[in-house]
Amino acid sequence: MIIKKYLAKSMREALAEIKTELGDDAVILKTRKVAGTAFPFHPTQIEVTAARDDEAKSSAAFPEIKVSRHAAAEEGSGVYRRPRPSCIVDDAEQVSVRPWSPPVVQRTATNGVPGITEAGIIEKDNRSYAELKEDFRQLSDLVKNVLAKSDRAASVSPPTASPVFAGAWAELYGKLTDLEVLPDIAGSLLTSMREQRLEAVDGAGEKSVRELLGARFPVAGPIRCKKNGPRVIAFVGPTGSGKTTTLAKLATHCRIGKNRSVSIITTDTYRIAAIEQIRTFADIVKANLHVVFSADEAALAMKACANDDLVFIDTAGRSRRNDEHMEELKVFLSRMHPDEVHLVLSATTKDSDLAATIRRYREIGSDRLLFTKLDETTCLGNVFNAVARSAMPVSFLTFGQNVPDDIELAQPARFVERLWTGALHV
Ligand SMILES: Nc1nc2c(ncn2[C@@H]2O[C@H](COP(=O)(O)OP(=O)(O)OP(=O)(O)O)[C@@H](O)[C@H]2O)c(=O)[nH]1
Ligand SMILES: [Mg+2]
Structure with missing residues (x-):
């Protein structure tokens, strides 16, 4: 190191x-x-x-954006150049990402007690360093427990008496919970069916419950260009959820599929390789790229994009639990005034984390959900729960790493088909 x-x-x-x-x-x-x-x-x-x-092997430090052969084959159209070799990863090649862990720095203070200054609390309190350390540890565990409980509480409804279902109703209830639809949501769906005097038997029950599932899966619809000025679309979310890859997919569709003028602004300057990743992609699709290091630069970049049809904003992955990073992201967004803020979430995330992340990102302006990595799970109950709970519209679903493929507009019936059957391609 x-x-x-x-x-x-x-x-x-x-x-x-x-x-x-x-x-x-x-x-x-x-x-x-x-x-x-x-x-x-x-x-x-x-x-x-x-x-x-x-x-660390240099090639393994950051996932490159993969551009599919299908996209590369359009070279002859003259719309864009053949992707540079560094931008293509053959199917056989493995891109492994080794997590980096910071070095542990041992600090020794002048009084010989690690991490505690001379004027510190030791003189005022005769307890030993080991005792103090233990107190801190217990306090830290306590705070972690309280935070974890509040996250869990936010994702789970207040306990309600679970409805009792029998016969065909019990079968439908069992099917929903097998799909990992949370019990209280499954119960409320079936209760609503009963209230509407719908039948649970035979195919009628399945048809009705699938319609109700679809009704609780709001969607945002396609990206629409504006008559005046660019449509500004930001991608935010936890680390590694697929923000940059999804941006690349959508930007390619707009740039090449629809021949729109596209600019990309990236605020992700945390890693040099991240800048190179997006720069390589922007070169391929001939999109303008603005790398911004401050909120002021972000505001200036927005002005420079005034004549574009679309502006896509890539942001650094942020943990919802890091208030400083979340605040910084909020400031960046406030200076760029995006029309759409897509919260990019992996479909492999568990219920409680999805709920807590949505709650936190909603506070800083996310107005729609975008789920990635559907190809990495067979059960989409958690995705449904998150959407039904938050009632936030879903924009796109992605199911693979290939740019510009493996993405589709979210549609209730198709999502419910995937949820119900566990099939990826419907
Ligand atoms: N299986 C699968 N992998 C995906 C999908 N979307 C993105 N990925 C992969 O997920 C990894 C992270 O993708 P990125 O686009 O770099 O994620 P990010 O959110 O920009 O990451 P940070 O900027 O580091 O927060 C890469 O290996 C992508 O190829 C998807 O739909 N399915
Ligand atoms: Mg990224």
């Missing part, structure tokens, strides 16, 4: 230097502003601490 500090006039300059010295696999550990030291009026500089893990 190599760790180095870089001092530069701007983030852009620092990243260029880091890339030259440490390469594409460098990871930014920390950034901070430092006052100039050479002269009293020397402008503030940026100090960036970057690292490179030498054990």
